[in-house]
Amino acid sequence: MTDFMTDQALPKVTDLPSTIAALKERFPDAVRDDTRPGYEGVIVEAAKLPEFARVIRGEYGFNYLSSLTAVDYLGHGDHLEVVYHAFRVPSGGKPLVFKAQTDRQNPVIPSLVSIYPGADFQEREAYDLYGIHFAGHPNLKRILLWEGFEGHPMRKDYQEAYYEQETKPFDSRWPSGHVFRAEEYNPFGHNVRYPAGFTLDNYKPISEAEFQHGMSLGVDIMGDPAFRTDRLLVNLGPHHPSTHGVFRMMVALNGETVESLEPVMGYLHRNHEKIGERNTWYGNMPYTDRLDYICSMANNLAYAITVEQMMRGQVSVPYRAEVIRVLMAELTRIVNHLWSIGFLLNDLGAFFTPALYAIQTREYILDFFEATAGSRMMCNYMRIGGVFKDLPARIRSEAALVNDRVRDMDTMKYLEQLINDRLPRSIDELDELLSESEIIKSRCIGVGLLPAEMAIAYSASGPLLRASGVPYDIRRANPYSIYPELEFDVCTRPNGDIYDRYCLRLDEMRQSVRILKQILPRLKETAGQPIFGGKSSYSIKVPAGEAYGFAENPKGELGFYCVSMGGGNPWRYHVRAPSFINLTPLGEMCKGQKVADVVAILGSIDIVLGETDR
Amino acid sequence: MYGSGILKGLGVTFRHLITTFIDDIQWLGRKRDVEVFQQKQSLANRGLVTVEYPDEKLAVPERFRFTPFLVTYNHDDPDYPGKDWCTSCGICAKVCPPQCIWIVRGTDPNTGRPKPEPEQFYIDIDICMNCGYCAEYCPFDAIKMDHNYELASYDRTSAHIYDKARLSREIRYWQSIAPTTAAEEQAARGGYDHTDVQKARKKAGLEPSRPGPYATKPAEPEPAPAAAAVAEPPAAAPPVEAAKPEPAPKAEAAAPSAADDETPPHPGWVKRGRRWIDPNAKVEPVRRKRQT
Ligand code: SF4
Numbered sequence: 025m026t027d028f029m030t031d032q033a034l035p036k037v038t039d040l041p042s043t044i045a046a047l048k049e050r051f052p053d054a055v056r057d058d059t060r061p062g063y064e065g066v067i068v069e070a071a072k073l074p075e076f077a078r079v080i081r082g083e084y085g086f087n088y089l090s091s092l093t094a095v096d097y098l099g100h101g102d103h104l105e106v107v108y109h110a111f112r113v114p115s116g117g118k119p120l121v122f123k124a125q126t127d128r129q130n131p132v133i134p135s136l137v138s139i140y141p142g143a144d145f146q147e148r149e150a151y152d153l154y155g156i157h158f159a160g161h162p163n164l165k166r167i168l169l170w171e172g173f174e175g176h177p178m179r180k181d182y183q184e185a186y187y188e189q190e191t192k193p194f195d196s197r198w199p200s201g202h203v204f205r206a207e208e209y210n211p212f213g214h215n216v217r218y219p220a221g222f223t224l225d226n227y228k229p230i231s232e233a234e235f236q237h238g239m240s241l242g243v244d245i246m247g248d249p250a251f252r253t254d255r256l257l258v259n260l261g262p263h264h265p266s267t268h269g270v271f272r273m274m275v276a277l278n279g280e281t282v283e284s285l286e287p288v289m290g291y292l293h294r295n296h297e298k299i300g301e302r303n304t305w306y307g308n309m310p311y312t313d314r315l316d317y318i319c320s321m322a323n324n325l326a327y328a329i330t331v332e333q334m335m336r337g338q339v340s341v342p343y344r345a346e347v348i349r350v351l352m353a354e355l356t357r358i359v360n361h362l363w364s365i366g367f368l369l370n371d372l373g374a375f376f377t378p379a380l381y382a383i384q385t386r387e388y389i390l391d392f393f394e395a396t397a398g399s400r401m402m403c404n405y406m407r408i409g410g411v412f413k414d415l416p417a418r419i420r421s422e423a424a425l426v427n428d429r430v431r432d433m434d435t436m437k438y439l440e441q442l443i444n445d446r447l448p449r450s451i452d453e454l455d456e457l458l459s460e461s462e463i464i465k466s467r468c469i470g471v472g473l474l475p476a477e478m479a480i481a482y483s484a485s486g487p488l489l490r491a492s493g494v495p496y497d498i499r500r501a502n503p504y505s506i507y508p509e510l511e512f513d514v515c516t517r518p519n520g521d522i523y524d525r526y527c528l529r530l531d532e533m534r535q536s537v538r539i540l541k542q543i544l545p546r547l548k549e550t551a552g553q554p555i556f557g558g559k560s561s562y563s564i565k566v567p568a569g570e571a572y573g574f575a576e577n578p579k580g581e582l583g584f585y586c587v588s589m590g591g592g593n594p595w596r597y598h599v600r601a602p603s604f605i606n607l608t609p610l611g612e613m614c615k616g617q618k619v620a621d622v623v624a625i626l627g628s629i630d631i632v633l634g635e636t637d638r
Numbered sequence: 639m640y641g642s643g644i645l646k647g648l649g650v651t652f653r654h655l656i657t658t659f660i661d662d663i664q665w666l667g668r669k670r671d672v673e674v675f676q677q678k679q680s681l682a683n684r685g686l687v688t689v690e691y692p693d694e695k696l697a698v699p700e701r702f703r704f705t706p707f708l709v710t711y712n713h714d715d716p717d718y719p720g721k722d723w724c725t726s727c728g729i730c731a732k733v734c735p736p737q738c739i740w741i742v743r744g745t746d747p748n749t750g751r752p753k754p755e756p757e758q759f760y761i762d763i764d765i766c767m768n769c770g771y772c773a774e775y776c777p778f779d780a781i782k783m784d785h786n787y788e789l790a791s792y793d794r795t796s797a798h799i800y801d802k803a804r805l806s807r808e809i810r811y812w813q814s815i816a817p818t819t820a821a822e823e824q825a826a827r828g829g830y831d832h833t834d835v836q837k838a839r840k841k842a843g844l845e846p847s848r849p850g851p852y853a854t855k856p857a858e859p860e861p862a863p864a865a866a867a868v869a870e871p872p873a874a875a876p877p878v879e880a881a882k883p884e885p886a887p888k889a890e891a892a893a894p895s896a897a898d899d900e901t902p903p904h905p906g907w908v909k910r911g912r913r914w915i916d917p918n919a920k921v922e923p924v925r926r927k928r929q930t
């Protein structure tokens with residue numbers, strides 16, 4: 025467990041306040057406390073940032089840069105700020121928050137990619153959306169938007185195509201809400217801005233070779249003159265069934281072997297964060313459903329945790345609500361892992377039989393979600409301070425359409441049967457169907473290796489990290505909700521290949537069932553107790569300040585970094601998306617593998633494009 | 639032995655294959671029975687679970703939310719026939735995350751002051767994200783989430799902006815699709831009538847109007863025949879029988895008969911040939927040829 029920490033000295037001090045004190049002593053001029061009310065951490069002089077990062081990583085054990093994002097403080101100091109959250113992995117504990125500030129006109133911040141390789145995509149994202157130039161980044165180009173895009177949309181003075189008003193609710197809706205359609209108001213073609221001097225006639229797409237910056241492409245010949253193979257570029261995607269959505273991998277091949285791979289994303293980008301900053305605090309809840317739409321309950325939970333943290337004691341979540349939240353989160357984990365195992369097998373060529381078996385079981389859980397939250401996938405179930413409604417007494421339906429067939433079941437009985445019998449049975453069946461299959465073993469064992477130290481360096485999280493032997497689970501490392509009182513193991517697998525990731529998901533499902541079995545008696549004990557301890561008003565104001573709330577989602581660490589200026593809308597709303605950051609090591613994992621394995625490796629990371637592209 | 643893992647896996651698929659046919663044999667000729675349907679959908683089931691849409695459909699649970707609709711009094715209500723429940727307070731328009739609700743507040747023609755009635759109410763159904771916030775935060779139980787998910791149409795522009803007429807549904811429709819929730823809401827109001835009515839009565843020192851289960855109103859005439867099925871007295875409390883796969887008595891009565899009955903699936907729908915259609919819908923549903 026400790027061997028991947030060997031390149032680092034053991035941390036000198038372990039608790040956060042004394043770490044910060046020691047760091048301020050070490051950098052007397054460059055590090056100061058962030059004293060704005062409601063803020064935490066330190067502000068580091070931009071010039072000293074790399075040195076600071078090297079010190080905290082090497083000497084204080086903050087080896088995992090979880091989240092990196094930027095904030096535009098237009099009108100509140102008129103500067104851009106880059107915010108970093110670094111953790112100690114696997115020991116856990118609160119993050120060290122540090123920030124670097126730069127001006128809005130010519131923003132430059134030193135890149136940390138050489139110290140934390142996991143900063144790669146996140147810095148590119150901050151460059152793309154805020155225009156911050158990360159000096160020293162090896163491949164600084166847009167990542168979510170296309171290369172001809174004008175402007176940096178997350179800046180506060182940027183107005184999108186259908187811009188109506190800074191924040192919701194819009195005044196045009198009531199009391200004289202005469203309906204209009206945004207696209208008639210602002211027809212297509214009139215809502216796009218181009219860079220100065222740009223016309224569609226003089227636009228040339230950036231050539232593949234240029235786009236290939238950083239990839240070792242070029243017609244070349246292998247060392248052995250008797251066996252000459254050309255290097256060639258293959259585009260997997262964006263429309264390819266293996267990519268689980270619109271996602272593209274540019275693969276440089278030497279024969280069948282992958283020389284380098286670069287993921288290209290953003291085809292589903294809708295600037296979720298900009299929408300989030302226009303929205304009210306409540307309004308973001310249903311939008312989080314659309315991030316990772318397989319796990320909407322878990323997304324809701326992470327967002328609720330964040331805003332509750334920002335409310336600073338004004339809301340308290342009742343015990344029953346916490347029980348129900350964990351019930352939902354763990355059912356979601358099973359849903360996600362069933363789905364991802366099923367589709368991994370699709371990627372391996374077992375066309376749909378395992379996937380359908382897995383989906384059938386998932387369907388029973390979704391039925392329960394539908395009866396409780398009102399929707400199978402877009403649950404919108406958690407509220408700030410509790411949950412939407414208590415579990416229904418019965419899972420019953422009413423006929424409303426022609427040919428409707430109705431069902432009627434007692435909810436608690438249904439849950440008992442589901443958790444005690446059906447889920448374990450289905451998990452065992454998947455295990456029996458797949459785990460020992462020689463085909464799967466030969467395709468998966470030793471393929472897509474991600475060693476532990478690389479997984480940490482690349483900020484991988486969730487099953488991807490634990491299958492590499494790192495016992496880091498936020499439910500234990502930074503407990504939230506009622507996880508401290510529940511018994512479960514943090515599963516790990518030692519090898520970090522596809523097969524281990526598959527096995528780890530089975531293990532985690534079994535642990536989830538174990539948690540759920542402990543939830544059932546708690547559900548019964550707390551029956552009838554309140555489920556909401558927040559504000560009943562339809563719009564809430566959140567005290568000024570910042571918060572980073574994060575939870576162990578089925579796919580990894582889902583974090584929300586929010587800044588409030590005290591109003592009814594977030595000033596900053598950032599999503600640390602596990603599907604996005606887990607792709608950072610994809611290129612490394614695929615190097616030297618066969619092209620057919622790329623598909624399986626991507627499947628084993630388990631991404632959802634709604635969350636990757638946001 | 640090399641290959642034993644594959645054989646073991648094939649054993650699982652083979653088991654699935656067998657149980658599929660066991661289903662067919664066990665329920666020979668009764669495939670469409672409500673009871674069989676419940677069995678097939680229950681957790682104990684090991685065989686096929688598929689539902690043959692559209693010949694059979696899974697009815698959605700009470701809390702299911704699709705698009706919103708506006709509640710009005712029944713057209714045959716003795717006191718307030720057809721009156722809107724919405725007071726145009728604007729809360730739903732403010733809370734709606736994608737801002738797809740447009741409300742024109744009503745004004746009194748004599749005084750020019752705003753009055754608690756919407757003059758117009760629009761929802762752009764294309765933008766609505768089915769979140770249910772409008773129904774959750776409306777203080778007057780005036781907007782509710784519909785269960786009808788079959789909204790496909792050929793025209794994207796005008797047909798998808800629903801106006802007040804298109805959105806309005808009688809309260810009995812809500813009572814029929816969500817009996818438990820409707821009963822809870824009525825209990826919270828104190829009686830069948832609108833919150834404002836109850837408040838005014840309380841102020842005047844009167845008892846809440848029309849308390850008790852809403853469908854047992856002996857003094858009132860039976861509702862129009864068009865709504866026979868929905869006006870059928872729903873159980874005030876949820877049934878208590880325990881056995882899971884057993885259908886509730888009401889369910890048995892309401893569900894499978896809907897297809898061949900003279901009962902419209904929604905109040906106000908009319909019959910064309912063998913199909914029920916919504917006369918307000920812009921596009922008639924395409925006739926689907928039934929295969930035998
Ligand atoms: S919240 Fe209810 S009463 Fe108020 S405008 Fe909306 S539907 Fe009408």
Ligand code: SF4
Pocket residue numbers: 705706730733734735736737738739761765766767768769770771772773
């Ligand atoms: S369901 Fe949500 S999106 Fe749709 S109208 Fe109501 S509040 Fe708006």
